[in-house]
Every structure is written in C-alpha cells, then in structure tokens.
Amino acid sequence: MSHEDSARKNHDDIVQYSATRPFWGRLTNWQPYRLLLTFATASPRRQFIILAAFPLLWLLTQHLGPMIQMARVSLLESYPVAQGAPQNFTLDNYIRFFGDHIFWMPFFRTLTFAAVFTFCTLILTYPVAYFLARHVSRHNQMLMLLILLIPFWVGEIVRTYAIMILLGNTGAVNLALKWLGLIERPIPFMYTSFSMGLGIVYLTALYMLLPLYSALEKLPKSYTEVAADLGAGAWTRFRRITLPLTIEGISSGCTLVFLISTGFYATPVLLGGPSTTVFAETIAGFFHYAGDEWPTGAAFAVIMFAAALFITGLFQKLMKALRRGDTK
C-alpha cells in the first residue's frame, strides 16, 4: 500500500470513527487536543514523567505530606504556634518518652498485643484461605470471597459495636449460654483483652486472608500430588511444600495485620478495659488535652511508627531468610 493510500485509509478511518463516536471523534480532531497529545508523547521520558506525575503528587500530598508535618510538629516546642511567636525546635518531646517509664507500659503492651493478635489472625484465617483456594471450585471461590467480604462493607465502628452486641452482659453469647443452662450469671467478656483481641482479629482478618488466598491459589496442585505419590503424609506435605511456598503470603498478611493492629484506636477504646490501654490511646490523650501537648503526641506517634517499621523490617528479614533457606 502506497503512502497516499495509507493516508487516505487513515483519514477514512477517522471520518468513520467520528461518525460512530461523535464526541471522541470531535475531540481527536480538535487541534489543541492533538497538540497536547503530540507534546505529551514526544518522547518515552516525557510520557513516563507525565504518567508518574499524578501518583507521585498523590503520594507526596496524601501520604508523605501528613507524615512529614507530624514529624515537624513533634520537634516543635509548642503547637499550634501562637500568632507572631517564633517556632522553636526541641527534642524534649522524644526525651519525655524515654525519660518517663509511665509511657513504656502501653507502648510495649501495644507491640505485644499486635504480635499476639497477628499470630492469632494467621492461625484462624490460614485454614479458611486453604479451604477456599484448594477445595472450593473456581466458580464458587468468587461467591465465597464475596460472602467473606460482606462484613467489610460497613465501617470499623459499626463492626466494633456488633462485637459489643455479641459479648455484652445481655449480649447474644451470654443469652445463649444462659438459655443452654451453662451459666447462671453472665460472663463478663466485655472490656477485657479477650473482647479487644476478638475485635481486632475480626477487623483485620481480611487483610490476612487475601494475601494467604492469593499465595495458596497460585500453588499448583501437582506439587502436593507428586509428594503424595512419593509417600509423603498430609502433615509432611503441608510442612515441606504448602507452608514454605506460601511464606510470601504469610509475610504480607502478617505485615499488614501487625501494622494495622499497632494503630488501632477506636476498637481498644470501645472494647478494651482498664488494663488494656494501648499506645494509640496515650497518643490521643495528648491531642485531647487543652494545652501545648500536640508536639508530645506527634513525637509519640513518630516513635510508634518507627518501632512498628523496625519490627516489620526484622520480620521481613526473617521471612526472607526462611525463604532462602528453603530454596537451598
């Protein structure tokens, strides 16, 4: 086909396109739009910059921006800074944490709770993910996932209240136990580490389930079938094949759940008791006080953030070592 024929064909295509899709056709023929398109796609480098601009802007303004602002506030002597007053920087807000052991208890309690609840979530959701990925037909998997997702259509607070309705002295669990004649007086489930743990496990289960499901779903069934043919029992097959090959899913799920658990506020406030105060409550306390306590709250938030990242980093290293060991 000659160049003229090709140009004619392109022209005909555009005319035909304009006829079938009037708006888009007009837009494609609109001179400023064509100029913009030519400018934007002039080189691969320019294309990359333009494509990356929005996500980068989003990350900077919506994710990094608030964190940088929080870090800045944590170094201020007082905040909000009074009109006309100088902004003095200090490390006192950080020193306050290390110098006053009062704050250590909720800090370490939070990290311990987060680790324990993450482990519990893993233990509880692994069989569910396994069943879903390995024993449910592909057609029904979507339906099952949808059913599992339903509670997550409502917010954290509503789901927390649902737990309260279940566990209260006049809640469904106590009423059922009473009806069965197993108890005479209600069991005080609420405002304990149990109620708080149950709430957090319930709220974070999906964040564990999805990475596990994804890892298990990718695992070819032939691997375990071959192992079975070679005489490996169910436990051996799980320990030597399934578990090592789903380490990545476990690692992702645990990281997500651990990080989310360290930051929970509303659930511990609503479901926790006097002995379950977590660090998020301590931090929130500084933001409630009518005074210059925001910088201390911000410093404590930065400390929690850094500690959670550090532990997650260690955990990831451990998982990486396990994976490496497994492939040797």
Add this chain to the structure above:
Amino acid sequence: MTKFTFNRRRFMSTAAMTGAALASPVYLRSASAAGGEVNIWTYNDFVPKSFKKQFEAETGIKVNIRLVDDQGKQFNLLAAEAPNPTVDIMTVAGHRFLQFIDNELLAPLDTDRLSNWGNINPTFSESDWATINGHKWGAPILSGMEILAYNTELVSQEEAMTWNTLFSEKYSGQTAYIIQDMMSIVMLMLGYDGNMVAYMDNPDKAAAIVEEAKQFLISKKSLVRKYYDSGAEVQQMFVNQDIALGHSWNGPAAALINDGFPLGMTIPNEGSYGFVYTYNVANNAPNADNAYTFLNAILASPEIGASMTKASGFISTYKDASNYLTDLEKQSTSFPEEQIANLQFFRAEANKMKYGLVDPAVEAVKAA
C-alpha cells in the same frame, strides 16, 4: 427489670417538642430573613432539633452543627484554626473560660445585642465565674454535675450516698468512671480541695495531693470495669448491665431515667462538683451577626430551655424552664436540698497547675 422503652419515649419526646415549638410564640419575629449560615460546635442534643428547624425556616440562616465531646479537643481545634476560625459559636464549660480567654479564642459577649439575656436565671448569668476581666464571655444554657449513678435494682440509695461504694469489693468489676473527673472527686474524698485553688501558693503540696489521689486510683484499678470518656458510653454500660454503678454527669444519667431505666443518682456525702455549659462567640467569628441572632433566638423562651433539658438530661439555666417538664423529668433533674449542699462549682483559677499535674497522673493510672 423495667422495660427500656427507648423508641416509644424518643418518639413521644420528639412529638412533644415539635408540638411545643409549633405552639410557641414566633420568637424569631424580630430576626430578619438574614440568610447565610452559623457554625456551631456543641454537644449532642444541645440544639433542639425542632428549634433548629424553626430557626432555619424563619431566618434563612443555615445552622451547621459539629458535635464535640471534650473541652480539650474543642480548645485544640479552635487554637489550630485561630486567628481565622470556621466556627461562630462554641460550647465552653464555665470553669474552662480562662484557658480560651488567655489564648484570645473567645470574643467578649455583647449582652446588649441579646434582648432575651434576661431570660437566664441570674444565679447563672450573674455568677462570679461568668464575669472575667469585666466582660461576660458566654450565655449559660445548661448546668451539670458529677454524680454517682446506680442501678436501683442492684444498689441501694444508702450505699450510693458515698463514693466509697464505687471502690468497694462488693461491686468489683461492676463500676466505671472518667479518670480525669475522678481525680478531682478523689481529692475531695481525701479531704482536699479538688479545685486546687487552696494550693496555688504551694505547688509541692499540690503535687503531693495529686500523687496521693493517683496512688488511690491505681490501688483500686482491679475493681473497675471500664474507664470511659463519653456520656453515651456510660449509658450503654448501664443498659447492657455491664455495670451496677458508676460516676457520671447528671445529663446522661437523667436521660436514662427519663427513658424508664431503673437508675438513681446522688451527690454523695463527700461532695462533688458542678459546672455550667455556655454558648460563646468565637474571636473573629466568620458569621458573628448570625451568631447573635441564633443566641438571642435560643434564649427566647423557657420551652426551648426545657426541650434542651429533655434531650440532654442536663439542668436548664432558663427561668421557669421546669414548668415545661413532666414530673419524671423534674425528678431526674433535681436533687434533695441536703445533697445540693454537698455540691461546689469547678473553679478555673488553678487550672494550669492542676491539669499540669492531673493529666500525667491520668496517664499513669491508665498505664499502671
């Protein structure tokens, strides 16, 4: 146990309030159709729904309400927005005035612009705390107090006449309180001035007293079911029978009584503290004229004061508001003379020293 007829009560209450509003004189006649908006930060139920609807219809001013549940949070929000706040009217407790005034967050109230100012009981509008630096700073609307609330089917009134019952083994795991408020009450229980005004010249003694109160609460920590923050939480704990007695503000407790819940409340013999909520105009309020129109309208009649009491459970500061309450509502918002004698108002003079000591102590109790 008496059935908790929440829906029926709420329906009747709303119907009664709507009826009262429709029957009331057109108190907004003087307010021209100004239009615009007024932004208010206040507690739940402090602006009656029927009043809001009528005010908006008759003035064209849209009322935007942002709910708050804590004086400190409100202070911080306002301080962050200063000197150009988005709010016009806030709800500050009288004993917290100084903090807001010192930080130039409130504008002095021009009572000459409020033709209905005289409808407030002078006990509140002319109290010593209401005038600071020669100015009035807020319009008192509701009065509250720290009380001991108890389930009448589980706890006797005699037991509820002392704060010690809250810390007794008998009710272990069946009590709840707000730690910060209890710090002041425990100081009173221990024979000290919970306002700490008496120790303003002796910070060491003040610190020792706060330490004693802190240690007391830590030693009793194993007996408490829940440290709570908001009135709604304590209401829920009573309704779910998670607790048999607890420290509370009288408002949430009265609301439960009015809903038919078997609850009683006392001002125990050791004493307690009272406070007054006021509507205040923010410094540099963006809609100051609308704010005054709103304030004048809400102060217009005792029926409005009564409807605020019905909804919130706190005691109205309006003259003759009690004439519009039912017998049960009157009962739930009043106390015997001998109990009233145990009450004193929170004072602000030593707040800086007091909360500088109390706030870390609260954290220590929580963390212990």
